[in-house]
Amino acid sequence: xxxxxxxxxxxxxxxxxxxxxxxxxxxxxxxxxxxxxxxxxxxxxxxxxxxxxxxxxxxxxxxxxxxxxxxxxxxxxxxx
Numbered sequence: 391x392x393x394x395x396x397x398x399x400x401x402x403x404x405x406x407x408x409x410x411x412x413x414x415x416x417x418x419x420x421x422x423x424x425x426x427x428x429x430x431x432x433x434x435x436x437x438x439x440x441x442x443x444x445x446x447x448x449x450x451x452x453x454x455x456x457x458x459x460x461x462x463x464x465x466x467x468x469x470x
Contacts, residue, residue, distance in 0.1 A: 395419040401446030405438060437469025444469050 395412050398421065404411040410421040435444040436458060445468035448461035459470040 393417065393419050394422040403443045403446075435469060440469075442467055442469055 395414055396419070397412075397414060400412045400414065402410045402421075403413055408420060410423070412419055412421065437444050443463075443466070445461050445463055448463045448468060449470065450461055451459045451470060452462060453460040453467075460467055461470050462468065
């Protein structure tokens with residue numbers, strides 16, 4: 391299994407049936423809270439439908455396609 395996230399105020403990198411995921415120290419971790427308690431902003435993120443995370447802090451628009459804004463965090467594309 392995966393460890394529980396220690397920083398409960400950290401961002402959410404991905405969401406699936408197992409729960410809310412983040413990366414701490416280059417290791418994937420799960421938040422210890424019930425599945426379905428995802429915040430509205432994360433659960434409604436359009437980028438998840440395309441297999442990408444939502445930007446946690448990036449606000450600079452690097453690319454726009456079909457009205458969707460993209461940026462980069464940690465070397466990966468993310469949706470704004």
